[in-house]
Structures are given as C-alpha cells and as structure tokens.
Amino acid sequence: MVDELGETAQRILYFIQNNPGCHLRKIKEMMHISMGTAQYQLDRLEKIRIITSTRIDLNKHYFTIRIFQDHEKEILQILSQETAR
Numbered sequence: 554m555v556d557e558l559g560e561t562a563q564r565i566l567y568f569i570q571n572n573p574g575c576h577l578r579k580i581k582e583m584m585h586i587s588m589g590t591a592q593y594q595l596d597r598l599e600k601i602r603i604i605t606s607t608r609i610d611l612n613k614h615y616f617t618i619r620i621f622q623d624h625e626k627e628i629l630q631i632l633s634q635e636t637a638r
Contacts, residue, residue, distance in 0.1 A: 558603075561586065562594045569604055569615050576612040 558566065568584060569575060575583075581591040595615060598604045606613045 558598075561590060562598060565591070565594050566598060566603060566617070570617050573616050574614045576614050578612075580615070 564584060565580060568580060572579070572583075577588075577591055577595065580586075580595070581588055584591070595604070595606075599606060602618055604615050605618055606615050608614070
C-alpha cells in the first residue's frame, strides 16, 4: 500500500516513522511543505489507516499504526512538546 502513495505522502510517513509523536506544525516546518499540504496528506494517511493520531490540548500527534501502546504514545507526546523559554 505504501508504494501506491504519492511522493509527499511517503515522505511524511517516513518522517512520522522516524519521529513518532510529532505534531502538524513540526512536520510542516521540518519537511518544508505548506500547512494545507501537510493537513491533506496527514488526513489521507489516517483515512487509509497507515497512521493514527491523538490529541493533547490543541496539538494532534501522529504515530504509525500498531507500533505503540497508548501509554507509550502519551510519553512520546509529552517528550515532543516544546519547552517554555
């Protein structure tokens, strides 16, 4: 199924695999893509059940399917939050 994805979707998937728990803004900034492109591709990957997301406050954090347990996702979400300066 991954072979059927477009280049941008594959890049986002690989980014999430290497950075589990990352959120939309980080994906957008690190991959140098527009917010609309990031949102569209993430929604598409979720609909075909390649990735999953959980929400903490206003941020949605993304994970590949069946890799992490819920408690592991919570830990990764907390670790990926930016600290206040």
